[in-house]
Amino acid sequence: LDATAVADAEARQAGLVKPAGALGVLESLSIQLAGIARTCPPAVPGAPAVAVFAGDHGVLAQGVTPWPKDITAVMVEVFRNGGAAINVLSRACGASVTVVDIAVDGDVAEGVGTGAEVLSRKVRRGTADLAKGAAMTRDEALAGLAVGIEIANRLVDGGADLLLTGDMGIGNTTPSAALIAAFTGTDADLVTGRGTGIDDETLNRKTEIVAAAVARTAGVDDAINLLAEVGGLEHAGIAGLVLGGAARGVPVLLDGVIAGSAALVAQRLAPASIDYCIAGHRSVESGHIVALQQLGLRPLVDLDLRLGEGTGAALSVPLVQAAARVLNEMATLESVMAGPDA
Amino acid sequence: LDATAVADAEARQAGLVKPAGALGVLESLSIQLAGIARTCPPAVPGAPAVAVFAGDHGVLAQGVTPWPKDITAVMVEVFRNGGAAINVLSRACGASVTVVDIAVDGDVAEGVGTGAEVLSRKVRRGTADLAKGAAMTRDEALAGLAVGIEIANRLVDGGADLLLTGDMGIGNTTPSAALIAAFTGTDADLVTGRGTGIDDETLNRKTEIVAAAVARTAGVDDAINLLAEVGGLEHAGIAGLVLGGAARGVPVLLDGVIAGSAALVAQRLAPASIDYCIAGHRSVESGHIVALQQLGLRPLVDLDLRLGEGTGAALSVPLVQAAARVLNEMATLESVMAGPDA
Known part of the structure; x- marks a missing residue:
């Protein structure tokens, strides 16, 4: 981040007509936005763009979710036609939706629908079963990262000034848990959850699968290799979007656990991202x-969401915009004390 | 709330194209909005209106805050001219701002500014010192409630479909703490905070004042009498706004601790509000x-705000709108499974 813009934003916040710190997280967020924009005040993001990376997962063969794989491709069509939650929440905040078929195990047509543009960037038809070996090759992981970077560039070239991560992939909380365990050194049972809703027996099986997959990566330190071993292609795409967004100097608004796990890959590759x-x-x-x-x-909202698609990112767009507006529009204590004639 | 609309909204949520419960708090909020609107889906609130009740407090004589009383009247002018945080955040969410002088200890002119309409409904010039006796008479408390009800009616008559509570009053976290202690039976030290930022010595003094004032109300059960004894006129106005909004069937979006303490008064008077x-x-x-x-x-956002004015309510308007949009715009599982030709 630009140190001068950060310092300017800190000074500006301190002089606004309110007690210091009274706007809490909005203040630190506004300072971050200034540092990203390399100017203070930063422009208010007005063209958010969601990239929804869609892919399937070989680990579904292990019964880690009650949902059938086919739902991934079905949901791509729902996104295209504008009826999904991410379409609704994107319309609410003025964000465009781009769906990227990065690993759907089914045929997905490119094209622009009323709800989203769908792009075909299929690296492979679903990952391999991470319970039995690497989910993908190192080259496939790299290809997935490249897709994410390309999408970031495409969206920013198209005018986007705020990138939102989204995902669609039945079973993708399993590779997310594995990535988090692998990148943070946390035990599988502490990072494996119920996803869209599974019973205790399925959760136990899911946790064992995550633990076994992570155990296989012992000694692997390379982020790309870890991603290939236990991740998914949505994760590769999102990690690429983070890297691409950062490289273009555009803020990246992360959705939930899929995005959080993918961002760990980006962090290992380029901490400043x-x-x-x-x-x-x-x-x-x-x-x-x-x-x-x-x-x-620190997450901006905490509303018990567990849907993915980018919904949690889209919901928080107005908060990001509000933070930037505070720095742009609030009066200063100095101007108020000087009075209207000053 | 309308039981039929609530049941319809629950059924509709269950049929949307997502796992049950995956939108968390947005789902329960959408059901509440349907119950309030008495129809499902409820219209998306499009005309939010913030009422900022401004008043002063006699307890300032006890040194409970480092800020001078004059700031209350100064801030009313900042609101009028559009430079305050609540102006910025209201513009961001399309809310109107109405400032109500309910107890400012200074002269405030009525009139419409670029940032807000200012109304004069002064019940008295500041409350009395609650450390020494009742902050106001019972009649004054009732007059304050009536102001709030009048403002709710005025805003709803003007087209508002979502009322937001706001406040401005140097020292008003002291009566807020006293109201919360009195209405919940909680010890003063657990509900008295640092407001806009006070040191340990001031916090101790503030806590003792709250404890002593609440002790004086032992045996008082009547909500109006409690409000008169230890409250403020912003609190009376906000409690009235809650009652008036509920009576008109319009949702009321509460800001922070001032609103929370005032809503306790409304709850005691009319629990259904x-x-x-x-x-x-x-x-x-x-x-x-x-x-x-x-x-x-359950609060929608948790961003360490401690400014008041209605800022926390304004920030959450897009979340309320998003909840209503989900119920209006998302496709159903049934329609998706039937396919485009169904």
């Missing part, structure tokens, strides 16, 4: 807070 | 969560 990240919300998935702690991010 | 309330945010002031527990409300 996290300076450009904002945590949109706190998921109920237990691993998310572990990821956020390692990222050093 | 709280069904119409939504907690905008959680203040850092310790008494706020105690008040919210008694009200049975």
Whole structure:
């Protein structure tokens, strides 16, 4: 972040017509936005863009979720037609929606629908079963990262000034938990959650699968190799979006646990990229807070969401805009005390 | 709330294209909004209106805050001219701002400024010192409630479909703490906080004053008498706004600790009025969560705000709108599974 803009924003916050610190997290967020924009006050983000990375997961063969794999492709069509939660919440905050087929195990047509543009960037048809070996090759993980970077560039070139991460992938809380365990050194049972709703027996099986997969990565330190071993291609895409957004100097608003786990990959590859990240919300998935702690991010909203798609990021767009507006529009104590004739 | 609309909204939520419960608090909020609107789906609130009740407090003589009393009247002018945080955050969410001089100890002119309309409804020039006796008479407390009800009617008649509570009053966290202690039976030290920032010595003095004032009310059960004894006129106005909003069937979005303590008065007078309330945010002031527990409300955002003015309510307007939009705009599982040709 730009040190001069950060210092200017800190000084400006201190002079606004309110007690110091009274706007809490909005103040630190406004300072971060100034540092990202490299100017104070920063422009208010007005063109948010959600990138929803969609992919399937071989680990579904282990019965880690009651939902069938086909739902991933079905939901891509719902996104295209504008009926999903992310469509609704994106319309609410004026965000565009771009769905990226990065690993859907089914045929997805490119094209612009009433709800979203769908892009085909399929690296492979679903990952391999991470319970039995690496989820993907190192080259596939790199290809997934490159897709994310390309999407960041595409969206920023198209005018986006705030990137939001989204995901769709039945079973993708399993690789998320594995990534969080692997990147933070936390036990599997502390970071494996119920996803969209599973019973105790399924949770136990899911936790064992995560623990076994992570155990296989003992000694692996390379972020790309870890991603390939236990991750998913949505995660690769989101990590690439973070890297691409940071490289373009655009803030990246993270959704929930899928995004949090993916951001750990970006953090390992380029720690400074996290300076450009904002945590949109706190998921109920237990691993998310572990990821956020390692990222050093505080979530803006905490409303028990566990849907993904980018919904938690979209919900927090108005908060990000509000933080920037405070720095742009509030009067200073000095001007108020000088009176209207000054 | 309307039981049929609530049941319809519950059924509709259960059929939307997402796992049950995956939108967390947004789901319960959408059901509440349907119950308030007496129809499902409820219209998306599009005309929010903030009422900022401004008043002074005799307890300032006890040195409970480092800020001078004059700031209250100064801030009314800042609101009028549009430079305060509540002006910025209201513009961000499309809310109108109405400032009500209910007890400012200074001259405030009525009139419409670029930032707010200012109304004169002065019940008295500041309350009496609650450390030495009742802060106001019972008649004055009733007059304050009537002001709040009048403002609710005025705003709803003007087209508002979502009322936001706001306040301005140097020293008003002291009567807030006293109201919370008196209405919840909680010890003063658990509900008295640092307000806009006071040192340990001042906090101790403030806590002793709150404890002594509450002790004086032992045996008093009547809500109006308690309000008169230890409250403020902003509190009376806000309690009236809650009652008036509920009576008109309009949701009331509460700001922080001042609003939370005032809502306790409304709750005692008319428990059902709280069904119409939504907690905008959680203040850092310790008494706020105690008040919210008694009200049975969960705050939408928790960003360490401690400014008042209505800022925490204004910040959460987009979340309320998002909840209503979900119920209006999301596709159903049934329609998705039937396919585009169904």
